[in-house]
Structures are given as structure tokens and as C-alpha cells.
Amino acid sequence: MSAEALHAKDHGHDHGHDHGHHHKETFITKYIFSQDHKMIAKQYLITGTIMGVIGVMMSIFFRMQIAWPKESFTIFEIFLGNWAPDGVLSADKYLALVTIHGTIMVFFVLTAGLSGTFSNLLIPLQIGARDMASGFLNMVSYWLFFISSVIMVLSLFVEGGAASAGWTIYPPLSALPEAIPGSGLGMTLWLVSMAIFIASSLLGSLNYIVTVINLRTKGMSMTRLPLTIWAFFVTAIIGVVSFPVLLSAALLLIFDRSFGTSFYLSDIFIQGEVLHYQGGSPVLFEHLFWFLGHPEVYIVLLPALGITSEIIATNSRKPIFGYRAMVASILAIAFLSTIVWGHHMFISGMNPFLGSVFTFTTLLIAIPSAVKAFNYITTLWKGNLQLNPAMLFSIGLVSTFITGGLTGIILGDSTLDINVHDTYFVVAHFHLVMGISALYGMFAGIYHWFPRMFGRMMNKNLGYIHFWVTAVCAYGVFFPMHFIGMAGLPRRYYTNSEFPLFDDLADVNVVITMFAIIGGIFQLVFLYNFFSSMFYGKKAPQNPWKSNTLEWTAPVEHMHGNWPGEIPHVHRWAYDYSKPGHDDDFVPQNVPMKEGEEELHH
Amino acid sequence: MTTGLLTFIVLILIAIAIWQLTKIFDLSQAKADNTQVANDKDNNINGYLMMGFLMFIYVITIISFWKWGDLPLIGNSASEHGTSVDTLMVISMVLIFFVQTVTQALLHYFAFKYRGKKGRKALYYADNDKLEFIWTIIPVITLAGLILYGLFTWNEIMDVNMDDDPIVVELYAQQFNWKARYAGEDNVLGKANVRLIDLGDNPNILGLDREDKYAQDDVITQELRLPVGRKVVFKMRSQDVLHSAYMPHFRMQMNCVPGQTTEFAMTPTKTTAEMRETPKIVNKVSRINSIRAAKSKELAAKGEEALEPYEFDFLLLCNKICGESHYNMQMKVIVESQEDFDKWIAAQETFGKKK
Incomplete structure (x- = not known):
């Protein structure tokens, strides 16, 4: 392995040489087909942000339809064109918006945008490596992600519209163009895009795993890894275990759709005709889908938790409380996440005994989650909290993680799930616990590592406004949503006006939509801050947050290999903040232990 | 349509106002340190805002319960197994709201209480096995109870058989x-x-x-x-x-x-x-009908057909x-x-x- 050879060389005789500049870099190799992990991280971030803008705009559009059903909006005419004839959103395109919103946010923003950005940026920098194990595969991974994003966006423009079967694309709805127009070319493109996305994700994940295992600098034992790296590492493992299953699910669906097989389809009579399918089962698809789908929740969430662990410790000027328990929780969550998928299927018609098993494993996963939440709170206790925007988003994450996680106790219990399954209660639950929490993790990461990426600071006051308005709006949207779910309102309804039973929920829906619109608009504050700070932000010192991890020991300049001289060696864990016996309230990992200094954390 | 457009314009105006406010905020700070790292003043303001936010969470909880919390699907079930489902739901909800209230309070209060101050040194406190054991074992016991109750009820509900002459x-x-x-x-x-x-x-x-x-x-x-x-x-x-x-x-x-x-x-x-006679449904129906009556008036003004009660x-x-x-x-x-x-x-x- 070439990177390993390179690495070995670093320890040998490469002193003070910037070996990344053997050949002249062109614009193309520097900014486009770059193999440098820092540039690839930025590419992921920018692509993810653009997808995020699309995804959030879609959510605002369909929220407007729910609050003011069948009203005509000029803004629909402008952005949605023939999806909204005369400015009135049509029923099947409402479902297309919901579907693509889910797909984009889950996969393109919170998987690739979050994990892709920060795994790429931080793994080599925090473990003390020159780059990823394979820079080339890393580049391929990004470009596959880019292609899949383009295909997903293009699928919005094809005849029949984009995929409209929900982001879970359950067949037969997703398999039969007769059932909904979006299941024609739109769904084909969805599947192609996701297949490419999975390839991208696998290449990325394998790279992360190999890098963490092989390229740690001298002294960086697994128990000295920052929690960010633990989170990224374990996330990559879950991805490698579960994404291939989604790929096979998608392939079989492609076969059913295009080559007449019957993996998921049986006994179908639609539009006056019997179809030939015989013997398949949609429940099989649900199993395969959720075998990825549930771990996917943690693929989204764990990196966010890793990022906040790091940021909360740094800004509390305190060691993270219970480092080993945090690592154990990450591992426990990762393991359990692969055996709980059935809680999405309690009432799918699968054997009820399986329901019991999945209830059991699901409620077990609450335990490591609770440990994490308590450890975060204890880390704040008696700290010296530096309330930077990144810290606020991290605290916000703990708050939404608790609020959203607690309702999981209801949904994970098969008995209670019967009546709230597929209602807005579920929508509220998973948006808080994985959507908002992971987004907060992503924002926290961006505010915290922006100086590391661009050498400039983001404006803190804009950051504060961004946080407080977002925090209020997120609760404003999703807290009341639990209650309309408990009133029995099903999700994915184009309008609720067909049921007088739900008439008294119309005002709540208006409130929710208002909060969503305000929250959405205020993301412009973030975008402005992000892009303007990139060029006009205040120049950042090398270690603005007085942090311990290795990425702050490397200069911020475009350089392949990260450190101009030797790679720093590691002598301690990442959390020696406010350690007695030191003058500063932080001791970077590359500072040798003083004579007689104890490792206090074991 | 007009409401939508109006809201939109108002929102844009608010956004512009806040943007201007930050500019003023920035200018007033221009002379002070401009490192873009939180200083004592930021810690102070945001610490207080944390307490404000805790209040916001409580207030939105109370408002939600008060306005939309008749919880039509808890209690008042119309089936035999529904009562045990509702009991479990109530137990779970009480537990959830208790934990929610306490943990949010701790989180936000600590964020306020320990907001940074120049010169203060944080406590180097890396772990405590006893504490961690306690907050592992408490969820274990509580969840075990919920799991058992849930599983018994689930098995009863899902045991579909032909007993009792269905x-x-x-x-x-x-x-x-x-x-x-x-x-x-x-x-x-x-x-x-x-x-x-x-x-x-x-x-x-x-x-x-x-x-x-x-x-x-x-x-x-x-x-x-x-x-x-x-x-x-x-x-x-x-x-x-x-x-x-x-x-x-x-x-x-x-x-x-x-x-x-x-x-x-x-x-x-x-x-x-x-079912129509039960107080919950009577309440709900009268509320819905007053909404429908108001809407009917609006429709009538436009010359459209009124809604049926x-x-x-x-x-x-x-x-x-x-x-x-x-x-x-x-x-x-x-x-x-x-x-x-x-x-x-x-x-x-x-x-x-x-x-």
C-alpha cells in the first residue's frame, strides 16, 4: 500500500521536507480532481450544502401545502412549474416532494454531507496521517457521490416526475408506474442514483476504516483516539455492513421493474388488468430496506455525536466525562443498531413473535443512548463553558437528542406503535432525534472546524442568531407535531381536509408551517456567514479554540501531507483540559508527559 | 393566497431587520476584541439565553398540552384491548415527561451556571464508575418493566384465534x-x-x-x-x-x-x-363544529356552499x-x-x- 510506504518513510528520514509538491499542481488537480483529503472534505461540504438547500426548500413547499391546502402560491409557479398547475401543488407531486426531501436529507446531506465532510477532514488530521490510505479511491468516492447527486436532481425534471413512493420506496408502489406516475423514469433514476451513492459510500467507508487502523501516528493508541475518530470509524463499519444490503434490495427492485421478476410482487390487479407477478413479497423488501434503513439512522447520528463530544469537551475546558463509557456506548449502539430494524415493521404483517424480539432489542438501545446523554450533561458540570456557536449547537444537539430519543420509547414498543405508526408522531420523533440532532452536529462541526478548513473565522454574532432562531423554530415545528400524531393524523397526506375529524388540527399545522418558514429563511444567515467568511472572514490563528487534538498543530495552507515537517507524535489522550499541574487549561496531544505526571483518566 | 404572500413579506422584513441589527451589533463591538471567539460577554448573554430557552421548552410543552392535549387517542378507546394499550401509553408518557423535564433542566441550567469566565478553571473530572453504573442501571430497570408490560400486551393483541365465536x-x-x-x-x-x-x-x-x-x-x-x-x-x-x-x-x-x-x-x-355521547367526543365534535361554522360563514361570504356540520x-x-x-x-x-x-x-x- 503506497500510503503506508509513504507513512513509513515519514518516520524514517523525511525531515522538514514538503514532499507533497513533487509536481506542479494545476487548477484541475487542486480544486477538481483533488486527491487531498482536505480538499475532498470541502467538496463534500459544498455539495452537501447545495443538496441541503434543495431539500429544505422542498420541505417548506410541502409544509405550505399542508397549512394552506390547495391554495395557489406564486412561489410554487416559479419553482415547481408544472408540478403545481396555476400555483396549486398537485397531489402526486406533493408525494414526490416528500420523497425527494427525505432522500436528499438522509443520504445526500446527513450521510455524505456530514460524515463525508468530517471523516475526510478529521481522520487523517486527528490521527496524525499524511492523508487517507488511498487518496485515489477517496477522490473516486467523492466523484461518485457528485454523479449520484446530479442524477437525483435530474430525476426531478423527467416526465412523470421524480420518485413519489416515499423515501422508503416500498414496492409495489415504487415498482409499478401504473400505481403512481413517479414510479416510471423518476424511480429508475432514483435507483440508479442510489446505487452509485452506495458505491461512493462504500469506497469512502473502507478508506476510513483502513486509515484509522493503519495510519495512526506513533503513540496514538486506540484508547487515545479522540471520540470524533471513534465515531467516524464505527460509522464506517456500520456503513460497510449495511449499505450493501440496500444495494441488493435496490437491484432486486430494478429486476422486478425492468426484467419481469417477482421478488417483491405477487397477485396484483391494477387499472383493470392482472399482472403476471407471482410469489414475491413486499415484506422481503421492507426487511432488506430497514436492514440498512435503521443502521442508517446511526450512520447519520454517530458522527454528529462524535463531533459534539469533541466540541463540548473543548469548550467546557474539561475532559469528556466517561471516555471509556462513551466508546463503549458507540460500540453498543453500533451493534444494536443492526438488530433492531424490525421495529419499523411491527404491523407490516411479519410474524408477531418477531415483533416481540425487536421490541426487546429496540428498548435496549435506549441504554447506551441514555449513558451518552448523561455523560454530556456531566461534562458541562463545573466546566468553564465557552459558548461559541459550535458549543451552542452541541448543547442544542443534546437537547433535541433527549427530546426526540424519549419518544422512541413509545415507538419502539410494538404495543404502542400500533396506534402511532406512520402518524405525525413518528415524523416528529425521527426529525428531532436524527434530523435536527444530526444537522446541529453538522453546524457545530462547520463552525468549529471552519478555521481549520479555510483559515478564517466565521462571524460569531451571525452564528448566535443562526443558532437561537434555528433552535426555537426546530422545537416550534416538531414539538406540536407529536400532538397531531397522537390525534391520529397520518403522515404523507396531501391534505387533511377530507376528514372533518382532523379539522381542529388545521391551526396547529399553520403554526408548524410558520415556524418552518422562519427557520428555513434564517438558514440564509448561515449561508451568508459561511460563504462570506470564506473570503472576508477574520484570519484565524492556528488553534483558535485552544484545542488538544492534532489537527490544530498543522498549518492551514494548501499542502499535501498535512505537516511540513515530521508528523507529531502523541503522548496523551485528547482530553487533558484544565489538568492540574499545567499552566494552560489545555495540553495538546503532542506534548510529552511531564516527569511524574499521571494519566488521570484510567 | 393573500395570507401566504403577506406572511412571506413579513418574514422577509423580519429577516432584513435582524440582519441590520447584527450589523449594528458588529459595529458597536468593532473596537473591542474581534477574534470571533466567545468572550465573557458572549458567554453571559448566551448563558442567560440558555435559561430562556429552557423556559421556552417548558412553555411550548404546556401550550401544546393545553391547546392540543386532549389526547383523543389516550383513554376513551372503543375496543377491549385498547384500554391496556392506553394504560401503557399513559405510563410511558408520564415517564417520558418526567425524564424530559429533569434532563432538560440540568442541561440548560449547567450551561447557564458554568458559563465561561476569564480566569476560572474547570474541574478536571474524567470519570466516576459509580455514577456511570447508576445511570446505566436505572434505564435498564425502567426499560425492563416497560418491555415486559409491552410484550405481554402485544402477545395478547396479536394472538389471533377463533376462540369466543368471532x-x-x-x-x-x-x-x-x-x-x-x-x-x-x-x-x-x-x-x-x-x-x-x-x-x-x-x-x-x-x-x-x-x-x-x-x-x-x-x-x-x-x-x-x-x-x-x-x-x-x-x-x-x-x-x-x-x-x-x-x-x-x-x-x-x-x-x-x-x-x-x-x-x-x-x-x-x-x-x-x-361513543358519540362520551365527554371527550362531545367536546371534540363541538370544537370542530365551531371551526366549521366559522369556515362556512367565510365560504358563504364568497358565495360558496357551506360545510355540513x-x-x-x-x-x-x-x-x-x-x-x-x-x-x-x-x-x-x-x-x-x-x-x-x-x-x-x-x-x-x-x-x-x-x-
Whole structure:
């Protein structure tokens, strides 16, 4: 392995040489087909942000339809064109918006945008490596992600519209163009895009795993890894275990759709005709889908938790409380996440005994989650909290993680799930616990590592406004949503006006939509801050947050290999903040232990 | 439309105002340190805002309960198993709100109390096995209790059998409506398959086997009527895509899967008439009707037809995305006395007679 050879060389005789500049870099190799992990991280971030803008705009559009059903909006005419004839959103395109919103946010923003950005940026920098194990595969991974994003966006423009079967694309709805127009070319493109996305994700994940295992600098034992790296590492493992299953699910669906097989389809009579399918089962698809789908929740969430662990410790000027328990929780969550998928299927018609098993494993996963939440709170206790925007988003994450996680106790219990399954209660639950929490993790990461990426600071006051308005709006949207779910309102309804039973929920829906619109608009504050700070932000010192991890020991300049001289060696864990016996309230990992200094954390 | 546009304009104005405010904020700070790292003043302001935010969380909780917290689906269930579901729901909710209130308070209070100050040194406190053991074991015990209760109830609900002389009813789903099929005198549903569907002159819309003797006395209807106090075994079928038979008032839901028959059994305990009399429903209906009356006035002003007043009925809704008109796939459910039900079913034409 070439990177390993390179690495070995670093320890040998490469002193003070910037070996990344053997050949002249062109614009193309520097900014486009770059193999440098820092540039690839930025590419992921920018692509993810653009997808995020699309995804959030879609959510605002369909929220407007729910609050003011069948009203005509000029803004629909402008952005949605023939999806909204005369400015009135049509029923099947409402479902297309919901579907693509889910797909984009889950996969393109919170998987690739979050994990892709920060795994790429931080793994080599925090473990003390020159780059990823394979820079080339890393580049391929990004470009596959880019292609899949383009295909997903293009699928919005094809005849029949984009995929409209929900982001879970359950067949037969997703398999039969007769059932909904979006299941024609739109769904084909969805599947192609996701297949490419999975390839991208696998290449990325394998790279992360190999890098963490092989390229740690001298002294960086697994128990000295920052929690960010633990989170990224374990996330990559879950991805490698579960994404291939989604790929096979998608392939079989492609076969059913295009080559007449019957993996998921049986006994179908639609539009006056019997179809030939015989013997398949949609429940099989649900199993395969959720075998990825549930771990996917943690693929989204764990990196966010890793990022906040790091940021909360740094800004509390305190060691993270219970480092080993945090690592154990990450591992426990990762393991359990692969055996709980059935809680999405309690009432799918699968054997009820399986329901019991999945209830059991699901409620077990609450335990490591609770440990994490308590450890975060204890880390704040008696700290010296530096309330930077990144810290606020991290605290916000703990708050939404608790609020959203607690309702999981209801949904994970098969008995209670019967009546709230597929209602807005579920929508509220998973948006808080994985959507908002992971987004907060992503924002926290961006505010915290922006100086590391661009050498400039983001404006803190804009950051504060961004946080407080977002925090209020997120609760404003999703807290009341639990209650309309408990009133029995099903999700994915184009309008609720067909049921007088739900008439008294119309005002709540208006409130929710208002909060969503305000929250959405205020993301412009973030975008402005992000892009303007990139060029006009205040120049950042090398270690603005007085942090311990290795990425702050490397200069911020475009350089392949990260450190101009030797790679720093590691002598301690990442959390020696406010350690007695030191003058500063932080001791970077590359500072040798003083004579007689104890490792206090074991 | 106008409301939408107005809101939009107001929001944009607010955004501009805040943008201007930050500019002023920035300018006023220009002389002070400009490192973009939080200083004591930022820590102070944001620390207080943390407490404000805690209040916000509590207030929105209280408002939600007060305005929308009649929790129509907790208590007041209309089925036998519904009461134990509701009890478990109440226990879980109390627990959740207790934990939520305490942990949010700790989180935000600590964020406020320990907000940074120059010169203060944080406590180097890396772990404490006893504490961590305590907050591992407490969730373990609580969850064990919930799991046990949940599993017993679940097994009871899902044990679909033919004890207690149930009636057998098929719920048949198609884009975008429901049909019911009663098993008739023999209480056995005739064989059926979508391949036998015939929409011609002598229609066979559910694809029953015309030769099957059990099919002859089956009754196919557009509404679902159930006798009160009698166990019903539902068999669900779908002819096209996934649907979900959701009857919230009976705490009942099961997917309808093409190519497979799924089951759910329950015993309705209240007739439609009785349910309409319960205080919760009376309240809800009067609230809905005042909303509808106000809306009707608006419509009348525009010269459109007024809305009909609402009367409560049990409903069967589709709760699995099934296509364009998913949002309007419903069937009225009527629960009545055994005598009324017998009279009604006797008046229906059986499948065999239709031939």
C-alpha cells in the first residue's frame, strides 16, 4: 500500500521536507480532481450544502401545502412549474416532494454531507496521517457521490416526475408506474442514483476504516483516539455492513421493474388488468430496506455525536466525562443498531413473535443512548463553558437528542406503535432525534472546524442568531407535531381536509408551517456567514479554540501531507483540559508527559 | 393566497431587520476584541439565553398540552384491548415527561451556571464508575418493566384465534377505497384471488372463487358494520399496492399486503351512538363544529356552499402511502347492537345470489 510506504518513510528520514509538491499542481488537480483529503472534505461540504438547500426548500413547499391546502402560491409557479398547475401543488407531486426531501436529507446531506465532510477532514488530521490510505479511491468516492447527486436532481425534471413512493420506496408502489406516475423514469433514476451513492459510500467507508487502523501516528493508541475518530470509524463499519444490503434490495427492485421478476410482487390487479407477478413479497423488501434503513439512522447520528463530544469537551475546558463509557456506548449502539430494524415493521404483517424480539432489542438501545446523554450533561458540570456557536449547537444537539430519543420509547414498543405508526408522531420523533440532532452536529462541526478548513473565522454574532432562531423554530415545528400524531393524523397526506375529524388540527399545522418558514429563511444567515467568511472572514490563528487534538498543530495552507515537517507524535489522550499541574487549561496531544505526571483518566 | 404572500413579506422584513441589527451589533463591538471567539460577554448573554430557552421548552410543552392535549387517542378507546394499550401509553408518557423535564433542566441550567469566565478553571473530572453504573442501571430497570408490560400486551393483541365465536370479516384494499367482505352463515371466507377478478357484466370485484361453496354466502359491502361486544377477526387483503388498515379509535392497525393475508382481531366495546355521547367526543365534535361554522360563514361570504356540520363516526383510514389519493382513502365504520347488525346483514345480497 503506497500510503503506508509513504507513512513509513515519514518516520524514517523525511525531515522538514514538503514532499507533497513533487509536481506542479494545476487548477484541475487542486480544486477538481483533488486527491487531498482536505480538499475532498470541502467538496463534500459544498455539495452537501447545495443538496441541503434543495431539500429544505422542498420541505417548506410541502409544509405550505399542508397549512394552506390547495391554495395557489406564486412561489410554487416559479419553482415547481408544472408540478403545481396555476400555483396549486398537485397531489402526486406533493408525494414526490416528500420523497425527494427525505432522500436528499438522509443520504445526500446527513450521510455524505456530514460524515463525508468530517471523516475526510478529521481522520487523517486527528490521527496524525499524511492523508487517507488511498487518496485515489477517496477522490473516486467523492466523484461518485457528485454523479449520484446530479442524477437525483435530474430525476426531478423527467416526465412523470421524480420518485413519489416515499423515501422508503416500498414496492409495489415504487415498482409499478401504473400505481403512481413517479414510479416510471423518476424511480429508475432514483435507483440508479442510489446505487452509485452506495458505491461512493462504500469506497469512502473502507478508506476510513483502513486509515484509522493503519495510519495512526506513533503513540496514538486506540484508547487515545479522540471520540470524533471513534465515531467516524464505527460509522464506517456500520456503513460497510449495511449499505450493501440496500444495494441488493435496490437491484432486486430494478429486476422486478425492468426484467419481469417477482421478488417483491405477487397477485396484483391494477387499472383493470392482472399482472403476471407471482410469489414475491413486499415484506422481503421492507426487511432488506430497514436492514440498512435503521443502521442508517446511526450512520447519520454517530458522527454528529462524535463531533459534539469533541466540541463540548473543548469548550467546557474539561475532559469528556466517561471516555471509556462513551466508546463503549458507540460500540453498543453500533451493534444494536443492526438488530433492531424490525421495529419499523411491527404491523407490516411479519410474524408477531418477531415483533416481540425487536421490541426487546429496540428498548435496549435506549441504554447506551441514555449513558451518552448523561455523560454530556456531566461534562458541562463545573466546566468553564465557552459558548461559541459550535458549543451552542452541541448543547442544542443534546437537547433535541433527549427530546426526540424519549419518544422512541413509545415507538419502539410494538404495543404502542400500533396506534402511532406512520402518524405525525413518528415524523416528529425521527426529525428531532436524527434530523435536527444530526444537522446541529453538522453546524457545530462547520463552525468549529471552519478555521481549520479555510483559515478564517466565521462571524460569531451571525452564528448566535443562526443558532437561537434555528433552535426555537426546530422545537416550534416538531414539538406540536407529536400532538397531531397522537390525534391520529397520518403522515404523507396531501391534505387533511377530507376528514372533518382532523379539522381542529388545521391551526396547529399553520403554526408548524410558520415556524418552518422562519427557520428555513434564517438558514440564509448561515449561508451568508459561511460563504462570506470564506473570503472576508477574520484570519484565524492556528488553534483558535485552544484545542488538544492534532489537527490544530498543522498549518492551514494548501499542502499535501498535512505537516511540513515530521508528523507529531502523541503522548496523551485528547482530553487533558484544565489538568492540574499545567499552566494552560489545555495540553495538546503532542506534548510529552511531564516527569511524574499521571494519566488521570484510567 | 393573500395570507401566504403577506406572511412571506413579513418574514422577509423580519429577516432584513435582524440582519441590520447584527450589523449594528458588529459595529458597536468593532473596537473591542474581534477574534470571533466567545468572550465573557458572549458567554453571559448566551448563558442567560440558555435559561430562556429552557423556559421556552417548558412553555411550548404546556401550550401544546393545553391547546392540543386532549389526547383523543389516550383513554376513551372503543375496543377491549385498547384500554391496556392506553394504560401503557399513559405510563410511558408520564415517564417520558418526567425524564424530559429533569434532563432538560440540568442541561440548560449547567450551561447557564458554568458559563465561561476569564480566569476560572474547570474541574478536571474524567470519570466516576459509580455514577456511570447508576445511570446505566436505572434505564435498564425502567426499560425492563416497560418491555415486559409491552410484550405481554402485544402477545395478547396479536394472538389471533377463533376462540369466543368471532365474526370473520375481510378488509379489502385497493387504490383508493375499501371494501368489506363478511364470511356469512358458515363464518368462513370463500377462496379468492385477484386473477379471478371480473369487472364485466357479471362483476366479481374481489376475485372470489365462484365454485367455492364457502364463497356463496359471503357478503361484500361498502361500509363496515360491527356488532358491539363481539370479537371480530379481520383478514386483510390488497389488490395493488401496500395499504394500511388504521382504525385509531380501536387502537388497531395492520398493513394490507398484496399476495398475502394479514390478520388483526379486536372486540369493539362501544357502539357509535355510545361513543358519540362520551365527554371527550362531545367536546371534540363541538370544537370542530365551531371551526366549521366559522369556515362556512367565510365560504358563504364568497358565495360558496357551506360545510355540513360534523357528526362523529368511527373511521377506517389508509395509513401507508399508496398513491395520489392516499389522503382520501376512507371507510365509515358503524358499531351497533347485535340485533341491528343482524337485521342489516340479513338485508344484504350474498355473493351466491348475485350470480
